[in-house]
Amino acid sequence: MNDVRIDIEVNGIRYERTVDARTSLADFLREQIGLTGTHLGCEHGVCGACTVLVDGRSVRSCLSLAAQAGGTTVRTVEGLGDGDGLSPLQQAMSRHHGLQCGFCTPGFVVAATELLENSAELDDHDVREALSGNVCRCTGYHGIVAAVLEVARERQPATGKAAE
Amino acid sequence: MKPAPFAYVRATSVADTLAVLDSDPQVKLLAGGQSLLAVMNLRLARPSRILDIGQLRELDRVFDDDDSILIGALRTHRRVETDPLIRARVPLLAEAARHIGHVAIRNRGTLGGSLAHADPAGELPAAMVALGATLYVESHTRARREIAAEDFFTSLFTTALEPSDMLTWIRVPASHPTTGWGFTEVARRHGDFALAGAAAQITLAADGVVTRARAVLFGVADRPVLVTAVEQTVGNRPDPSTWRQVAREAAAALEPADEPEYQRHLAVTSLTRAFTQAADRSRAAHHRGTQS
Numbered sequence: 001m002n003d004v005r006i007d008i009e010v011n012g013i014r015y016e017r018t019v020d021a022r023t024s025l026a027d028f029l030r031e032q033i034g035l036t037g038t039h040l041g042c043e044h045g046v047c048g049a050c051t052v053l054v055d056g057r058s059v060r061s062c063l064s065l066a067a068q069a070g071g072t073t074v075r076t077v078e079g080l081g082d083g084d085g086l087s088p089l090q091q092a093m094s095r096h097h098g099l100q101c102g103f104c105t106p107g108f109v110v111a112a113t114e115l116l117e118n119s120a121e122l123d124d125h126d127v128r129e130a131l132s133g134n135v136c137r138c139t140g141y142h143g144i145v146a147a148v149l150e151v152a153r154e155r156q157p158a159t160g161k162a163a164e
Numbered sequence: 165m166k167p168a169p170f171a172y173v174r175a176t177s178v179a180d181t182l183a184v185l186d187s188d189p190q191v192k193l194l195a196g197g198q199s200l201l202a203v204m205n206l207r208l209a210r211p212s213r214i215l216d217i218g219q220l221r222e223l224d225r226v227f228d229d230d231d232s233i234l235i236g237a238l239r240t241h242r243r244v245e246t247d248p249l250i251r252a253r254v255p256l257l258a259e260a261a262r263h264i265g266h267v268a269i270r271n272r273g274t275l276g277g278s279l280a281h282a283d284p285a286g287e288l289p290a291a292m293v294a295l296g297a298t299l300y301v302e303s304h305t306r307a308r309r310e311i312a313a314e315d316f317f318t319s320l321f322t323t324a325l326e327p328s329d330m331l332t333w334i335r336v337p338a339s340h341p342t343t344g345w346g347f348t349e350v351a352r353r354h355g356d357f358a359l360a361g362a363a364a365q366i367t368l369a370a371d372g373v374v375t376r377a378r379a380v381l382f383g384v385a386d387r388p389v390l391v392t393a394v395e396q397t398v399g400n401r402p403d404p405s406t407w408r409q410v411a412r413e414a415a416a417a418l419e420p421a422d423e424p425e426y427q428r429h430l431a432v433t434s435l436t437r438a439f440t441q442a443a444d445r446s447r448a449a450h451h452r453g454t455q456s
Contacts, residue, residue, distance in 0.1 A: 004172050021172035021214065024205075043165060044202040051268050057242070058268040063201045067172050068194070068218055111268065132354045133266025 006070035010035065011079030019066045025059075026050045028066035029076060037077040037106050041135075048134030051107040052076050058114045077106035080113055088154070089113060092147035100138035108134050112148045122152040167204035174216045178223065178302065181330055184215055186304035189327035191215045195238060195277035198269050223276070223332060226250065235334045237276020241288075242267065244275055253338040256345035256363060260291035263347070266355045276331045279316070282323045282387070285357045287349070289317050290382035292334065293390055294363035300333040301325060308332075317387040342453070343367040343376070344445030346438035349383070350430050358383040360430035362438035364394070368446040370454075372401045379438065384420050384431050391435065393417075407439035408432065 002021045007014070010033060019028055024043075029035045029052070041047035043062045050061040053075040080087045086094070089112055099105040108131060115122070115130040127148045128141070136144065175181040184191055192211035194200055195218055203209040217223075223236035226247060233253055235244070244250055245261040264270055264278070264287055278288040279299065292299070292313035299316050301309045303326065316324050325331065339345065349361030364379035377398055379391040393413040397406060411432045420427035 002169055002171050020169070022167045022169055024166070024201075027166075044205050045198065045265075045269060048266070048268065057271040059272050060198075060268050062205065063198055063269075064272065065172070065194075065197070065201070065216075067174075068197065068216060070174075071219075114267070129354065130267055133268055 004067040004070070006066060008066075008069055008071070009073045011075060021065065021067055023066045024062050025052070025054075025064040025066050025069045025074070026061035028069075029061060029074070032066075035076050035078050039103055039106055041103070046135070047104070047107070048111065049104050049107040051110045051134065053110060053114060056114075056117075058111050075110075077109055080109060087113070089116065089147065089151050092150045093144065096143040096147040096150065098139060098143040098147040104134060104136045108136065108144055112144075116148065116151060116155075119152075122149065124149065127152075165205050165207060167201070168207060168210040170211055171213045172216060173214070175220060178220060178330070178332060181215060181217055181220070182302060182304040182328075185328045185330060188213065193217050193280075193330065195274040196240060196272040197277075198265070198273035199277065199281045199283065217330075218274075228253070229335070231338055233336045233338055235275055235336065237274065237279075237331050237333060239275050241265075241270035241273045241275070241278070245270060254295065254336050255339065256295060256347055256365060257288075257291050257336060259345070259347045260287040260363060263287045263349055263358075263361075269355075275334060279334070280323060280325060280331050282317050282321050283357075284320055284386050284388070285359075285361075285383040287347075287358070287361065287382070289313070290361065290363050290380045290388040291347070292336070293317070293388040294365060294378055294380040295336050295339075296378065297337070298335040299331055300335070301329050302332050303329045310335075314388075314390055320386040339365060340367060342446055342449045344442040344447070344449065346441030346443075346445070348434045348437040348441070350434055360384050360427060360434050362391075362431070362434040364391075364435070364438040364442040366439065366442040366446055368443060368450065370450050372447070374398050374400060374402060379414075379435065381414060381418070381431050381435060384415075384418050384427050389414075389418065394439075402443065404440065407443070408436045411435035411439065 039049040041049035045060045045063040052061045191213045194214045194216045223238040225236045227234040241261045241264045251258045297313045299311045346364045349358035360383045367376040374397045377394045379394045381389045391414045415428040415431040
């Protein structure tokens, strides 16, 4: 009675699975298909560590049922890079020391990816507001913001805007 | 924590939803889940049956209906916040939506879900009362009802919805071009629940006399509080002290549950700011009008 059949695409691979109705999208990703890059912190929508993209938009995978995500396309932190290579944002996070313990990092990288994919120009305030739903207890945020701003700046020639 | 076990069914239409609600009033509707799933994870709620209405596209639409905007209950906060039509015709509503949680929450949370949840600190219930919105409620057996927003919120997390009812559409009067709006809230951090907040719409005539004024306080009582004291400004030409005086009067009438002095102080501050923003915007609209 509580089993739900779902058909879901994650990082380009289609999965057909049966889940218990109460399984969160986060637990489905971690435990049923082994994508443990998505981290679970608070499990009530406050910390942002579990952020994934569902049909291109950031969502809290702890506040989303796997059953609700049936029929959608999901991208997790594992799907952002190019095979074994890191995405430009992931490389910038490393360069700017945007992580220390790394627990919150997948959520930050996913949320910032949505921001970068949906905005032409970004300043410090835009980045801080967009990432305000993600909590980091190590870095003080400076390196994270610097990494996102660097990626936003460096891709500007491609969008026709002058680079600094 | 994880939610207690429940049975899950996905609704296929509004009619189907109403039929299920009629046959099983215990069933809980799940829209975006940004409040419901949080309280279920904390086991503050343990519904045994969930009907997922999140895919009902028929309620994920917005219509420009002359003097009002008709918004489907399943429109997400993010869509409300960024919709060019809503930003142009009901800017107060777009601003209220922007204050909810964070982007990932706003991508999932829905207008109807937020109104039915009726959190006394919620931005959208307050905005709806301030805007004089009408909520459309349907059920399998009764004719469709229209409920004024100020009558919809009855207590803490409690609304005029009966167990077999569903909130389907929300009609929001479009703001007049010379109507100014203000929306402020005080929270410990951006995106946190508001400790107190206020929404106001004020229309000034070209000579600065108030022709219409409506305002709401939220986060300071068991539901959004309509600030009736502001009606005394109609017909007068306000100065900055007028707004603070009205705000003081409104705050004095409150009976906050805890820290009453602090809550009243926050109410005065947020209401004064909302009034001032609204009056300034109305004046600016007249100024633009005379320039063009």
